[in-house]
Amino acid sequence: xxxxxxxxxxxxxxxxxxxxxxxxxxxxxxxxxxxxxxxxxxxxxxxxxxxxxxxxxxxxxxxxxxxxxxxxxxxxxxxxxxxxxxxxxxxxxxxxxxxxxxxxxxxxxxxxxxxxxxxxxxxxxxxxxxxxxxxxxxxxxxxxxxxxxxxxxxxxxxxxxxxxxxxxxxxxxxxxxxxxxxxxxxxxxxxxxxxxxxxxxxxxxxxxxxxxxxxxxxxxxxxxxxxxxxxxxxxxxxxxxxxxxxxxxxxxxxxxxxxxxxxxxxxxxxxxxxxxxxxxxxxxxxxxxxxxxxxxxxxxxxxxxxxxxxxxxxxxxxxxxxxxxxxxxxxxxxxxxxxxxxxxxxxxxxxxxxxxxxxxxxxxxxxxxxxxxxxxxxxxxxxxxxxxxxxxxxxxxxxxx
Numbered sequence: 166x167x168x169x170x171x172x173x174x175x176x177x178x179x180x181x182x183x184x185x186x187x188x189x190x191x192x193x194x195x196x197x198x199x200x201x202x203x204x205x206x207x208x209x210x211x212x213x214x215x216x217x218x219x220x221x222x223x224x225x226x227x228x229x230x231x232x233x234x235x236x237x238x239x240x241x242x243x244x245x246x247x248x249x250x251x252x253x254x255x256x257x258x259x260x261x262x263x264x265x266x267x268x269x270x271x272x273x274x275x276x277x278x279x280x281x282x283x284x285x286x287x288x289x290x291x292x293x294x295x296x297x298x299x300x301x302x303x304x305x306x307x308x309x310x311x312x313x314x315x316x317x318x319x320x321x322x323x324x325x326x327x328x329x330x331x332x333x334x335x336x337x338x339x340x341x342x343x344x345x346x347x348x349x350x351x352x353x354x355x356x357x358x359x360x361x362x363x364x365x366x367x368x369x370x371x372x373x374x375x376x377x378x379x380x381x382x383x384x385x386x387x388x389x390x391x392x393x394x395x396x397x398x399x400x401x402x403x404x405x406x407x408x409x410x411x412x413x414x415x416x417x418x419x420x421x422x423x424x425x426x427x428x429x430x431x432x433x434x435x436x437x438x439x440x441x442x443x444x445x446x447x448x449x450x451x452x453x454x455x456x457x458x459x460x461x462x463x464x465x466x467x468x469x470x471x472x473x474x475x476x477x478x479x480x481x482x483x484x485x486x487x488x489x490x491x492x493x494x495x496x497x498x499x500x501x502x503x504x505x506x507x508x509x510x511x512x513x514x515x516x517x518x519x520x521x522x523x524x525x526x527x528x529x530x531x532x533x534x535x536x537x538x539x540x541x542x543x544x545x546x547x548x549x550x551x552x553x554x555x556x557x558x559x560x561x562x563x564x565x566x
Contacts, residue, residue: 174201236533
């Protein structure tokens with residue numbers, strides 16, 4: 166690869182004003198922060214982002230908050246105060262990106278809607294993240310991750326055949342929406358580099374989840390099929406599923422036509438191997454029950470470790486179904502440096518997951534420390550707005566900050 170990286174991160178120099186709370190939008194702004202942007206998180210005086218009190222807790226600090234707010238600067242503003250609103254507008258005038266996730270119209274009531282920000286900063290990229298968008302019959306509804314999983318079809322697709330709907334093991338609606346928010350902000354910046362002006366981006370979490378339907382929607386568009394729940398199986402490929410081994414451990418195997426013969430040889434399944442029809446995936450899909458029953462029986466007689474080794478040697482795609490502790494202890498996880506840590510003034514050294522981006526030509530993102538509530542209030546007001554210590558003290562006395 167190339168020579169020494171530039172002594173900068175990809176987003177160095179960008180300023181992000183972050184009015185968001187909880188998960189989706191804070192994840193997006195944390196990504197921007199660890200990529201080098203200066204992210205100023207606006208929080209309520211006294212309590213801050215509500216997730217500061219959420220489980221799991223370490224002492225009086227929240228591991229939940231830690232997971233989505235690293236590398237940010239915390240500024241407390243009482244946005245019910247006209248003076249605080251004016252300060253927020255002054256900061257927005259200097260920002261490249263503004264992110265908020267209040268219900269539609271809320272920011273405008275505080276003089277912080279897009280029109281207000283555009284008036285002081287026409288170059289601002291303003292991302293409004295809501296549950297159902299700025300328009301439509303559901304615009305005023307509130308929603309949570311599992312509501313979006315349910316309404317978007319994700320929950321109906323998840324679960325075992327014949328069983329009820331199941332939510333994903335992680336808050337996938339929140340997490341994927343956070344990635345879309347980051348995409349929105351960066352695409353706005355790319356457009357601004359060409360046009361010279363900013364924009365407003367309406368990002369609905371419901372929309373983001375419907376957009377994820379992809380392959381399921383393709384089957385409906387092509388076949389008129391409403392996909393049923395298939396557990397770990399793939400609706401259009403056999404085999405692609407998790408199988409229980411003799412030792413009670415699970416192994417996921419996904420194979421295409423070129424893997425069929427080496428898979429059966431590794432399993433000693435000569436009878437199926439002799440069936441020429443099954444060499445094509447279309448036939449295996451039609452005869453799914455027969456094929457899957459035979460594979461489950463054969464795999465159930467073998468322990469996972471030697472079977473995985475045999476499949477790797479035969480170049481058949483397979484991987485263990487790992488529990489969380491196994492993932493974090495995995496040799497590849499360690500070799501890739503996916504787990505790091507930060508030093509926190511209250512809880513000390515605390516583990517964290519690194520961003521999955523590695524650059525050749527720029528500095529890699531580093532794990533930042535989540536801020537203590539209001540930790541950077543004085544610094545931001547002094548450095549960005551030029552306020553004097555006595556002015557900051559007066560604002561604090563008036564409970565503006």
